[in-house]
Amino acid sequence: MSTQRTPVSFLAAALLAVGWTSHAALAADLAVEALAAPCAGCHGTDGTSVGLAAPTIAGLPKDYFNEAMFGYKTDTKPATVMGRIAKGYDDKQTEALAAHFAAKPFGRPGGQAIDSARLAKGRELADKYCQKCHENEGRDADGVGVLAGQKLTYMQFSVSDFLAGKREMDKRQKARFEELVKDHGAPAFTDILHYYANVK
Amino acid sequence: MLAPDRRSFLKLTAAGVAAAGVSMPWVARAATQRVVVIGGGPGGATAAHYLKRFAPELDVTLIEANANYHTCFMSNEVVAGLRKLDELAVGFDGLKKAGVTVVTDLVTGIDATAKTVATKGGQSFGxxxxxxxxxIDFKFDAIAGYSAEAAEAMPHAYKAGPQTTLLRRQLEAMPDGGTFVLVAPPNPFRCPPGPYERASLVADYFKRNKPKSKVVILDAKDAFSKQKLFEEAWTRFFGYGTADSMITWVPAKQGGTVKEVDVAGRTVVAEAGRFKGDVVNLIPPQMAGRIARDAGLAEKGWAAIDARTFESKAVPGVHVIGDAAVATAMPKSGYAASSQAKAAAAAVIQLLRGQPVFSVPLINTCYSFINKDYCFSIAGIYEPSPDGATLAERTDAGGTSPLAKDDDYRLREARYAHSWFDNIVKDSWG
Known part of the structure; x- marks a missing residue:
């Protein structure tokens, strides 16, 4: 899933590989690189965050990225600065950003404050309540966000928004959340999030 | 705006590939092209880093006088005792690994005709x-009695480093019940919310450690960045607006402008009267850094640029980014400098390739703390006007954090601010 490449970049790479340098091809790539570059100040170089709160945006499926940006633009997804920033990008730019970051690998630089005592319980709960949608230990993201190695702080904010009804859930997610809270209480999410944040 | 259009371009290139075998006139370029970047702060470091990222074939040299740099961002946390100065230190090994040639030397001049940069160490770089x-540099002579030497007694602490430590030590040594006088500069200046964040974090330090102490801000202006958010927080945490408020702000219209200082008497003379401080933090009026002025880039104190390319309007072939440049609506912030660096890097590459420069939106994001868990932000999206005259802010985007938000929102911004620091440092210096 991290192998998605835009045809143009692929073509430019192919041209370079055989020793041809098309300045126009490089310009097309550079335009997208330059469009995406200012995101790195908060989300990290190439979209992998080395901070402890801002989420990594590399390797996210294009649809997920576009939906998130749409949510920020319309103030329907909870945000701090993103509600203000997303409004500065039109649909074409947002789609170019989505494709750009989807093609970058989701980095897992570590360095998070993981409570290892929570991992076993977290994994057990994740297997039971989460992994049907968040497959491959949360690395895969078919219509959902990447959880594996995502920032713990960001995921805690997200869960808190879901539980408070501030962020929309689909029926399946809502049912799972309710079931988990009923069986184990809301604090059980903390175990699960430590487990996912720790996946390498 | 994204140009050239990727889809139509794809067809063109595909046609080019189909015709492969015929000669490719753009293939050969004899000499490696050289870009010299002067200054190792967030603007210069990011420019060097992204020149290599965008165009690895370029020969990129960064010249910086010091072997390491202390970020100004988060230095108010050092002043308030929440962070150690060492945590703000960055070196240049990351840029070296990225393929940048890093030279530790002081630039003495730019010869725009010969296209060379000279250094104190006697080197010349084409x-x-x-x-x-x-x-930036400070206009030390704008306030009578103040000078670079006087800053050893009345620190500005507005370039991070020994000055930051000095102000911190003075605040630690100050007795409870003392007065901290902060002199805020006139526009334009680096980090517009910086003086007010500093006043907040010092008041928070006092509240926790020296609760009888006061903060007095003497201001050369009648308004400041994120003012309503600061005032809301000051009212809540420091009794702002009441008789025993920990923070007093004296705007220009109430005589806050400082014209003179008595360094030995630790007193500043404002239009409203004389203010004696146990600690005086004087942030002087500012201008573009020496190199920009000496090179004839900053005719009116700051460097006028073409907003599409950041090329100087005075000196062709030389681009100016960050605090030294007149970026019209864009503030002088670390994030703005790094955003401008990336746009300038892309423009320089296009110009070197003889290709049209495209324009992309630039971002500024800037956080201000009141205490370690209470923070707010401003964000903006900026676009160059088609004639390059201005970097205009998108009016349908950006803005400050809302007023009257709950503590969870302020806490989130505090966490995002520290995360921002880690990312921007790594993204700039590698």
Whole structure:
């Protein structure tokens, strides 16, 4: 899933590989690189965050990225600065950003404050309540966000928004959340999030 | 705006590939093209880093006088005792690994005709394009009695480093019940919310450690960045607006402008009267850094640029980014400098390739703390006007954090601010 490449970049790479340098091809790539570059100040170089709160945006499926940006633009997804920033990008730019970051690998630089005592319980709960949608230990993201190695702080904010009804859930997610809270209480999410944040 | 259009371009290139075998006139380029970047702050470091990222074939040299740099961002946390100065230190090994040639030397001049940069160490560096990130200098002589030497007694602490430590030590040594006088500069200046964040974090330090102490801000202005958010927080945490408020702000219209200081008497003379401080933090009026002024880039104190390319309006072939540049609506912030560096890097590459420069939106994001768990932000999206005259802010985007938000929102911004620091440092210096 991290192998998605835009045809143009692929073509430019192919041209370079055989020793041809098309300045126009490089310009097309550079335009997208330059469009995406200012995101790195908060989300990290190439979209992998080395901070402890801002989420990594590399390797996210294009649809997920576009939906998130749409949510920020319309103030329907909870945000701090993103509600203000997303409004500065039109649909074409947002789609170019989505494709750009989807093609970058989701980095897992570590360095998070993981409570290892929570991992076993977290994994057990994740297997039971989460992994049907968040497959491959949360690395895969078919219509959902990447959880594996995502920032713990960001995921805690997200869960808190879901539980408070501030962020929309689909029926399946809502049912799972309710079931988990009923069986184990809301604090059980903390175990699960430590487990996912720790996946390498 | 994204140009050239990727889809139509794809067809063109596909046609080019189909015709492969015929000669490719653009293939050969004899000499490696050289870009010299002057200044190792967030603007210069980011420019050097992204020149190599965008165009690895370029020969990129960064010249910086010091072997390491202390970020100004988060230095108010050092002043307030929440962070150690060492945590703000960055070196240049990351840029070296990225393929940048890093030279530790002081630039003494730019010869725009010969296209060379000279250093104090006697070296000369030829360039095809030069990027200057000169930062700021202080107008020490704008306030009678103040000077670079006087700053050893009345620190500005507005370039991070020994001055930051000095102000911190003075605040630690100050007795409870003392007065901290902060003199805020006139526009334009680096980090517009910086003086007010500092006043907040010092008041928070006092509240926790020296609760009878006061903060007095003497201001050369009648308004300041994120003012309503600061005032809301000051009212809540420091009794702002009441008789025993920990923070007093004296705007210009109430005589806050400082014209003179008595360094030995630790007193500043404002239009409203004389203010004696146990600690005086005087942030002087500012101008573009020396290199920009010496090179004739900053005729009116700051460097006028073409907003599409950041090329100087005074000196062709030399681009100016960050605090030293007149970026019209864009504030002088670390994030703005790094955003400008990336746009300038892309423009320089296009110019060197003889290709049209495209324009992309630039971002500024800037956080201000009141205490370690209470923070707010401003964000903006900026676009160059088609004639390059201005970097205009998108009015349908950006803005400050809302007023009257709950503590969870402020806490989130505090966490995002620290996360921002880690990312921007790594993204700039590698």
């Amino acid at each position: 360039y095809d394009r030069c990027i200057v990130a000169a930062g």
